[in-house]
Amino acid sequence: MHQEIEKRRTFAIISHPDAGKTTLTEKLLLFGGRIREAGAVKSNKIDRAATSDFLEIEKQRGISVATSVMTFEYGGKLINILDTPGHKDFAEDTYRTLSAVDSVILVIDSAKGVEEQTKRLMEVCRMRDTPVIVFVNKLDRDGRPTFELMDELEEMLDIRVRPLTWPINMGQRFKGVYNLYEQNLYLFNPGKTVVEDERRLIADLASDDLEQEIGETDAGQLRDDVDLIEGVYEEFSVDEYRAGRTAPVFFGSALNNFGVRELLETFVQISPPPAPRPSTLREVQPDEATFSGFVFKIHANLDPRHRDRIAFLRVCSGRFERSKAFLHVRSNKQMRFSTPYSFMAQKKEIIDEAFPGDVVGLYDRGDLKIGDTLTEGEQLTFTGIPVFSPAIFKELINTDPMRDKQLRKGIKQLTEEGVAQLFTQRIGNRLIVGTVGDLQFEVIQHRLNAEYGASCRLKPLSYYKACWITADAKKDLDDFMQYREPQIAWDKDDQPVYLAESQWMLQSIIDDNPKISFRFSSEVA
Numbered sequence: 001m002h003q004e005i006e007k008r009r010t011f012a013i014i015s016h017p018d019a020g021k022t023t024l025t026e027k028l029l030l031f032g033g034r035i036r037e038a039g040a041v042k043s044n045k046i047d048r049a050a051t052s053d054f055l056e057i058e059k060q061r062g063i064s065v066a067t068s069v070m071t072f073e074y075g076g077k078l079i080n081i082l083d084t085p086g087h088k089d090f091a092e093d094t095y096r097t098l099s100a101v102d103s104v105i106l107v108i109d110s111a112k113g114v115e116e117q118t119k120r121l122m123e124v125c126r127m128r129d130t131p132v133i134v135f136v137n138k139l140d141r142d143g144r145p146t147f148e149l150m151d152e153l154e155e156m157l158d159i160r161v162r163p164l165t166w167p168i169n170m171g172q173r174f175k176g177v178y179n180l181y182e183q184n185l186y187l188f189n190p191g192k193t194v195v196e197d198e199r200r201l202i203a204d205l206a207s208d209d210l211e212q213e214i215g216e217t218d219a220g221q222l223r224d225d226v227d228l229i230e231g232v233y234e235e236f237s238v239d240e241y242r243a244g245r246t247a248p249v250f251f252g253s254a255l256n257n258f259g260v261r262e263l264l265e266t267f268v269q270i271s272p273p274p275a276p277r278p279s280t281l282r283e284v285q286p287d288e289a290t291f292s293g294f295v296f297k298i299h300a301n302l303d304p305r306h307r308d309r310i311a312f313l314r315v316c317s318g319r320f321e322r323s324k325a326f327l328h329v330r331s332n333k334q335m336r337f338s339t340p341y342s343f344m345a346q347k348k349e350i351i352d353e354a355f356p357g358d359v360v361g362l363y364d365r366g367d368l369k370i371g372d373t374l375t376e377g378e379q380l381t382f383t384g385i386p387v388f389s390p391a392i393f394k395e396l397i398n399t400d401p402m403r404d405k406q407l408r409k410g411i412k413q414l415t416e417e418g419v420a421q422l423f424t425q426r427i428g429n430r431l432i433v434g435t436v437g438d439l440q441f442e443v444i445q446h447r448l449n450a451e452y453g454a455s456c457r458l459k460p461l462s463y464y465k466a467c468w469i470t471a472d473a474k475k476d477l478d479d480f481m482q483y484r485e486p487q488i489a490w491d492k493d494d495q496p497v498y499l500a501e502s503q504w505m506l507q508s509i510i511d512d513n514p515k516i517s518f519r520f521s522s523e524v525a
């Protein structure tokens with residue numbers, strides 16, 4: 001068991017859209033022997049331009065199931081890559097997936113540097129001190145000066161950085177990367193897609209060999225850069241990386257499969273094995289004898305005639321076994337799964353057992369929710385799956401009174417899948433749907449119709465944010481809610497939220513009600 005745990009590396013690749021996440025994933029799978037040629041991994045991004053075509057959305061949902069978890073072996077390690085949707089409207093899905101990984105690789109476009117979504121994703125990683133490796137991509141194009149980029153990473157991502165490789169020029173003049181630790185030079189050969197080695201050992205940077213390889217000017221520049229790096233940055237420490245305080249940085253070009261091997265080889269050496277996980281009762285260690293795990297993602301069956309869904313379970317401790325009865329903590333009922341499967345890029349395989357770090361696909365008939373915990377009897381619930389305030393709110397209005405039941409059931413199930421958040425107002429029984437982006441509303445309307453035969457109208461509401469409200473004394477909370485009733489709604493776990501109309505309004509409400517605490521995020525409990 002200890003060996004099984006030590007072998008596993010479960011991580012996600014995150015980036016702002018277009019930085020090269022899909023391309024890098026594909027190259028990693030190529031090294032892992034899971035795919036034979038480039039182009040085999042389809043992008044899981046939902047293209048704005050294609051959204052008017054719902055067949056396209058269905059297709060893309062299909063792709064995102066197939067590529068949700070990709071497993072391969074490399075360097076004696078069993079690597080699980082958890083895919084995350086690229087489109088910002090589906091960022092919530094990404095945040096939840098981040099609760100199920102032990103580390104991340106962050107891809108940065110060398111010309112664009114830190115982008116909006118890079119920052120938000122990193123904030124989520126910082127919340128849990130998730131170890132981060134940075135891959136600066138697209139060195140085959142002209143990008144930003146490298147030291148400037150390092151400073152920007154540190155400043156904007158709130159983490160120390162430590163380059164482990166260093167580029168020699170970029171764009172047209174890109175010659176390769178120098179590995180600061182192995183002291184070898186890896187020469188760039190554009191357009192190469194096969195896996196082959198082209199390293200030159202440069203044991204001494206001062207030797208003339210360097211001039212021979214990259215010419216006088218670049219050799220001089222590289223020596224100066226390396227001096228500066230050694231002077232400015234602290235010695236790389238695996239402990240600092242694993243504690244989430246320092247991010248090692250690699251450079252390359254995913255498209256040209258360049259610098260990816262360095263990244264992967266270092267990753268298998270330094271990345272953390274499955275980590276302990278916080279729960280309502282205690283921290284759960286992966287090597288505990290009894291099984292525990294939690295659901296971080298739910299995906300609807302693509303065939304609308306079958307209502308069953310696929311729940312993604314991260315194994316946290318012990319051994320998951322097929323057909324064994326486990327406690328579903330929220331309902332306090334026993335559940336068995338006779339056809340659990342693992343996700344081997346593109347194909348599903350029934351499995352008999354799984355270990356900490358693994359992700360198991362469970363068929364679900366509507367009993368499981370995001371955040372649900374399964375154990376061998378202990379009444380604990382894993383914490384740390386974040387829910388953020390939506391940015392756009394719309395009222396869901398039924399346009400077919402004969403199918404009200406279907407509409408309510410449909411929206412409940414879709415929100416359980418995490419497509420959007422649902423808030424209910426007691427006055428008038430109003431249903432308010434909150435999302436991160438407009439795209440989700442299109443998906444909701446389409447799926448309610450296609451899968452539940454329900455039709456609806458979505459009326460825009462001018463709320464700015466939903467804040468989860470609590471107070472030490474129940475009476476204070478009750479008074480506040482009574483007074484502000486038109487702005488109070490209940491989330492799917494029956495937690496009260498205050499729907500603020502503007503930032504200014506919210507601030508004055510916060511100032512006027514010191515006994516009430518307002519939170520912009522909640523945790524699935």
Ligand code: G4P
Nearest residue numbers: 015017018019020021022023086137138141253254255256
């Ligand atoms: P994402 O998943 O992060 O959204 O990015 P993705 O890998 O899809 O890459 C976005 C675009 O950047 C793609 O081009 C891809 O080919 C390109 N790209 C990725 N890595 C590199 C690199 O190292 N160098 C250069 N020059 N380009 C790179 P596209 O035109 O949008 O798509 P496609 O038609 O090539 O698939």
